[in-house]
Amino acid sequence: MAKSQKPGRAGAVRKSSKGRAVGSGGQGRQALEGKKPTPKAEDRPYHPAGKAKAARERYLAAGGKGRPGARSSTEKARDAQRGTAAPARRVKKTDDSEMVTGRNSVLEALRTRVPATTLYIAARLEMDDRVKETLSIATRRGIPVLEVMRPELDRLTGPDAVHQGVALKVPPYEYAHPESLLDQIEDRGEVALLVALDGVTDPRNLGAIIRSTAAFGGHGVIVPQRRSVGVTASAWKTSAGAAARIPVAMASNLTQTLVALKQRGVFVIGLAGDGEVSLPDLQLIDQPIVIVVGSEGKGLSRLVTDTCDAVVSIPISSATESLNAGIAASVTLYEIARRRAEG
Structure with a gap:
């Protein structure tokens, strides 16, 4: 009698062979080969350069001349006759506020x-x-x-x-012109008393000079266009509101401006610690005068010094080296105003 075989339990039978191996079918090799070379930008239809190239080709195929998108001379003439010329390009303005x-x-x-x-x-x-x-x-x-x-x-x-x-x-300050400022003074029949700054860069000095000019009967302040302070908010504050009453003129070239004022009868007085004329001995007080104040460190420049009719010094104590620009201008303005008042 044949012996019956019991069914084995699941998982108990071990396979004798792993079977046939399955390959990639060459997919990996194709991936390693890469794609074709990247086309140029103008050959890609979705790229801006490709769109521009297509526009040029359509434009030339239509018989166009010149730059694509440009207006022809005929169109410009027609628009000019109709009064509908293309608007000018807007220039971006700089804000100096x-x-x-x-x-x-x-x-x-x-x-x-x-x-x-x-x-x-x-x-x-x-x-x-x-x-x-x-x-x-x-x-x-x-x-x-x-x-x-x-x-x-x-x-x-x-x-x-x-x-x-x-x-x-x-807002940025609106400067006057030096000779226009002199014209206004002469039109009022007054004797000019001006202050010019040579290399003064501290806005507080400018504000103090503007305030002193207003206090002692001066008519205006002249500042050079380069290497000098302008009327800033700090100068406004230091002037205590005097900048609203005393005009400030800007000179493109201070030396040439002083020469032009001299030709119109204005005497140029420079302030320096080693000036040859002492302030109490200064003559021509009753004549039109422009006082030139240099920076505290360097003083008057050589060209400005050569242009001055007189270089004036303020008598001070030997214990003090010098006065700053604002104080020197104030003392000189006071002395001139006092002697003019005395006649």
């Missing part, structure tokens, strides 16, 4: 009537007495007040500015 930042600085600028175009206030700013007075003055003067977010105010004032949530935009 200055930003005064900080609660104290902005309030002081508004108190001294510094010309301003816009007051910027940060959103959700904590109000104190300075901010309230700033808003009151700006509203009374009709200055636009804009509330902006702090990131925008940071961008407007620059990365290094400490604005405390308040900034004031000051």
Whole structure:
């Protein structure tokens, strides 16, 4: 009798052969071979260079001449006759405005009537007495007040500015012409008393000189176009509002401007510590005068010194080396005003 075989349990039978191996079919080899060379930009229809090439080919195929997209002379003439010529290109204008930042600085600028175009206030700013007075003055003067977010105010004032949530935009100063300034003085029948700056770069000195010029009967201040300070917000504040009454003229070349003034009868007086004429001994006080003030460090330049009719020194104590530009100009203006008043 044949013995019956019991079915084995699942998984107990071990295969004797792994079977036939399956290959990749050459797929890996094709991947390693890569694709064809990358076509040029102008040969790719989706690329901007390819679209431009296609436009040129269509333009030339249509019999066009010149640059694709350019207006022909016939079209330009037709538009000119119709009065519909293409608009001129807009030139981007540079903004020379200055930003005064900080609660104290902005309030002081508004108190001294510094010309301003816009007051910027940060959103959700904590109000104190300075901010309230700033808003009151700006509203009374009709200055636009804009509330902006702090990131925008940071961008407007620059990365290094400490604005405390308040900034004031000051427009660029409008300078007069030196000879036009002299014309206005002569038209009023007055004897000119001007101050010219040679290399003065501190705006506080300029502001102090403008203030002294107004206090002692001067008519204006002349600043050179290069290597000199201009009328900034800091100069406005130091002048205590005098910059609104005393005109400031800008000379493209200070030496040539002084020569032109001399030709019109104005005497040029330079200030220097080693001047050959002492201020109390200065003559021609009743004549038109322009006082030239040099920088505290370098003094008057050589060309300006050669142009002066006289180089004047201010008597001071031997314990003091020199006076800064603002004080030297103030003392000279006072002395000339005093002697003119005495006749």
